[in-house]
Amino acid sequence: MKAGIVGLPNVGKSTLFNCLSNAKAQSANFPFCTIEPNIGVVNVPDKRLEKLEELVRPQRVVPATVDIVDIAGLVKGASKGEGLGNQFLANIRETDAILHVLRCFDDDNVVHVDGSVDPIRDKETIDIELQLKDLESVEKKLDKAKRAAKTGNKDAVKEEAVLLKVKKELEAGISVRAIDLSAEERKEFITPLQLITDKPVMYVCNVDEASAASGNAYVEQVRAATAGENAEILVLAVGTEADISELETYEERQLFLEDLGLDEPGSSKLIRAAYHLLNLHTYFTAGEKEVRAWTIPVGATAPQAAGVIHTDFEKGFIRAEVISYEDYVTFGSEIKVKEAGKMRVEGKDYIVKDGDVMHFRFNV
Numbered sequence: 001m002k003a004g005i006v007g008l009p010n011v012g013k014s015t016l017f018n019c020l021s022n023a024k025a026q027s028a029n030f031p032f033c034t035i036e037p038n039i040g041v042v043n044v045p046d047k048r049l050e051k052l053e054e055l056v057r058p059q060r061v062v063p064a065t066v067d068i069v070d071i072a073g074l075v076k077g078a079s080k081g082e083g084l085g086n087q088f089l090a091n092i093r094e095t096d097a098i099l100h101v102l103r104c105f106d107d108d109n110v111v112h113v114d115g116s117v118d119p120i121r122d123k124e125t126i127d128i129e130l131q132l133k134d135l136e137s138v139e140k141k142l143d144k145a146k147r148a149a150k151t152g153n154k155d156a157v158k159e160e161a162v163l164l165k166v167k168k169e170l171e172a173g174i175s176v177r178a179i180d181l182s183a184e185e186r187k188e189f190i191t192p193l194q195l196i197t198d199k200p201v202m203y204v205c206n207v208d209e210a211s212a213a214s215g216n217a218y219v220e221q222v223r224a225a226t227a228g229e230n231a232e233i234l235v236l237a238v239g240t241e242a243d244i245s246e247l248e249t250y251e252e253r254q255l256f257l258e259d260l261g262l263d264e265p266g267s268s269k270l271i272r273a274a275y276h277l278l279n280l281h282t283y284f285t286a287g288e289k290e291v292r293a294w295t296i297p298v299g300a301t302a303p304q305a306a307g308v309i310h311t312d313f314e315k316g317f318i319r320a321e322v323i324s325y326e327d328y329v330t331f332g333s334e335i336k337v338k339e340a341g342k343m344r345v346e347g348k349d350y351i352v353k354d355g356d357v358m359h360f361r362f363n364v
Helices: 013-020 047-056 085-093 121-149 156-172 183-193 216-226 238-246 250-260 266-277 304-308 311-313 325-331 336-339
Strands: 002-006 036-044 060-062 065-070 097-103 201-206 233-237 280-286 290-297 315-322 344-346 355-361
Touching: 002 013, 002 085, 013 036, 013 065, 013 238, 013 266, 047 280, 047 290, 047 325, 060 336, 065 266, 065 280, 085 121, 097 266, 121 156, 121 183, 121 216, 156 183, 183 344, 201 216, 201 266, 233 266, 238 250, 238 266, 266 280, 290 304, 290 344, 304 315, 304 355, 311 315, 311 355, 315 325
Parallel strands: 002 065, 002 097, 060 290, 097 201, 201 233, 280 355
Antiparallel strands: 036 065, 280 290, 315 344, 315 355
16 A cells, blocks of 8 residues: 655655655755655554553564655646656556645745745646546546446446546546545446545645644645545645754654654654555554564454465464453553453454454464
């Protein structure tokens, strides 16, 4: 599962990517400095993992990760192949969620591709290009549905009605994620099309250092413009985050954050938010050799969760022994949890909860 960082050239995408990952994407004050999409595998900050490490004292700790992709800046006309348009659109189609960076700061030393700072105009520029590309996909599919509907195919008649509605809304500048469709209509007719504006999105408002804690007027404009869009918003001073990531020690970073009125780096909040945007959550395994966070889709069953460790675990699944994270911390060890009768045995239909500490029994 991958989240793609998108935005106009020079809004802070590559600087943000550098903060999030150990990979150092080229960051320069000109458009298209990121030609190939850079992929960073980023650890998901999780205080629960730290607590389990403290209790279990394992030989090693392995956090959950999320893939972040830094994609080349997009310009007007991308849907027609302008700039790096075709490449950009192909790269973004391969991601599962979008982190849309908007410039919400004034700085005469950083050029803006359109000459002035206006996050709403910037948002609309990218929205329009993505909507035009989706419109192309919908029109192709609609032609096929219309032909099938003429033969009396009932499913095709339904599909035609849904696609006509989506086409009309896209033409009106509405992204697919904001269109009022039933869950069934989305699953049957929209999800298979892999439309770009149907992907979950988070708007990352890149602000100056003084606005890191409480935002600014530009951020309020973004909040107002995205109110009906079913999207998340995160305020981040990307340049400041870059400075924080350069500091050597944890103590230095904490002092820096305190001066800004922040309790943790904004990049940590962003990674966790991207993880949730991808509809992922975490279960843990905890033993002397290793305490580990495992990534699963929300709604995964116990056998599916076991399969993330090894396919044999899923094939030969017998049962799962489950301790809630809260019980593990309350009682302090697996033995004490068992003594208190708080360990549960769950079968194949169990839906894994975020934070479950699990052991799997299997036979192949």
